[in-house]
Amino acid sequence: MGKKVALTGNEAAAHAIRQINPDVIAAFPITPSTPIPQAVAQFIADGEMDTELVTVESEHSAMSACIGAAAAGGRVMTATSANGYALMWEMLYIASGMRLPIVMAVVARALSAPLNIHGDHSDIMGGRDTGWIQIISENSQEAYDNLIQAVKIAENKDVMTPALVAQDGFNTSHTIEIWELEDDNKVKEFIGEYTPLFPLLNTDDPVTHGAWAPPNWYFEHKINQLKGLLDSKEVVEKVGKEFGDTFGRYYGLYEDYKLDDAEYVIVAAGSVCGTTKDVVDNLRENGIKAGLLKIRLFRPFPYRELAEALQSAKAIAVLDRVSPAGAQGGPLFTEIRSALYDTQTRAPVINYTYGLGGRDTQPRHINSVFETLKKIVETGKVEKQFDCLNLRGEWR
């Protein structure tokens, strides 16, 4: 059992990073993740970690320096949000394409314009095809636990793929919660030593990193890379179990909350799941079979397992904290619905966009979703496949 502490999500991430004590961190400040590099700088200044902190002049350089450092041969981490993540864009693909197990804490935030510093999933959802492993946390405890696990997942020899661990801007990053901080040495032991495969700094055996590949090779590289990403699913499960055996908190690919016999199901990711759990509890007390499927591993998307977990549902609502931007629905919706197509159920699936730019999502909003699901089951009719929660007026 760890020590109970009352700290924010950002502090949780910072403590995980302190305990991981990576060789190099290159980072650039951006709200709401700024407190992470700040805390790290203080830990270093106080001699509590001995990471080389590269205070770069932009996030593009942050990811570039992370790539250089990881290729050089060692553990590398960073943190960012929103526009910073967007500025890294080019380099995110390069990090995964070069098979470098960098671990990044992302404090998810809205993308401009309009400029908005608050939480939503525009950044990480926009980056879902960058080839990174994406793990989404509900709260501070998970932000902490997931970062520690991510190191082990990314560095697995069958994976060798960068991983990001997201938490929600402000809802989690700036909220004080009570969570368990584990013992430094126990964490150190859990993640173990990292032995890079082809360190650039091994001058006795010079290696070329980042050669370009013409049409007769590029395809093989990308499919090889995909294998690493897909193979991470099994490793995520394995590491989640090991983590549970060591620290008492078990993790799988997703979390099912009162899902076994649930008829009305919400699928969501991030801090809104906490609110949803409360609403589910209330509904259950009133005999309504409500449930939640919480997404944990978003990339690689464990579509078979998620679809399997939804088989008892009579109606499903998928909550996306990002605009569908012209697609049939938000990214979570389209992928969940696609996953269900190969299974028996023909339960109606509807989609909500919620929480953009930090808009509050309260129990009454989640309640309204369950009410709509009930109505769909009672009438057999879907009035709106897509809607918004807590938006002024009608969405259209």
Added chain:
Amino acid sequence: MALLNELAKKKEGLVSGHRLCPGCTHSVIMRQVFAVAETDKYDIVVAAATGCFEVSTGLYPYTSWNVPWIHTAFENAASTISGVEAMYRALKKKGKLNKEIRFIAVASDGGTYDIGLQALSGAIERGHQFLYICNDNNAYQNTGNQRSSATPFAGSTTTSPNGKVKFGKEQPRKDIVSIIEGHHLPYTAQASPSNWRDLMNKIKKALDINGPTYINVLEPCTTGWGFPPHMAIEIAQLAVDTCVWPLYEVIKGKVVINYKPKKKLPVTEYLKPQKRFAHLFKKGNEHLIEEFQKQVDAHWEWLLKREECGIEYGV
């Protein structure tokens, strides 16, 4: 410096078989770098920006590099080497590595003057140990000779072409050395592969410094500039002898000019053999040559005056 026949025997960091155009000077310059690097004292690790040099030497499944080499993108050779060097310091500190290594970032003018300027400025300011070599071929050559901020006045490129009503690039070159120098780094210099001894001295000096250093090297490009492949070094020499490309160092703000042509040749000597300037010799374009000469003279005079006043900072 060692004798030529000794230098010729040194281990090559960049080996033959690359795909640069015949007569390209990217490889000539790098050969001079490895000829002078004291590889018995330290190993070399190279980071390259996207560009002609990178695509011609790092094509999977081959490599022309006999030393550790990394390429990640176009605008970030400096931030990539920052990360490599930070890891070097981290591992040394922890006793996991005990080698002496010197770090070199190499890019051309596009990856330096333009898209890579921010990353370079940041890396210099942070004080990483690395030598940044800009092989300046006056345009984005890899993508087909588009203008850059290093393209000279009136130079015709594919995005600043000479035409019926336009005469090539309308602006003068960016003075990158002054920009770099403004970072007050320990060593900044400009060199040319024609004056190889001078170039090698500069490389050696830079590699001896534990901090960021910068060398701007003229990299004549047979394909983009339009001269026969055998003429690259001659063109470089003409750039030096016309003072289009002065050879100088800036140490603690103090300018040292390493070569003053006994007879400063008119710029036409440099312009004439190159197709990119052919239109300047058409009737009616004399004023463009005059303007070109004026810009070169102004810069040269300014350098001479700076050298003469000899002010250093920090003393």
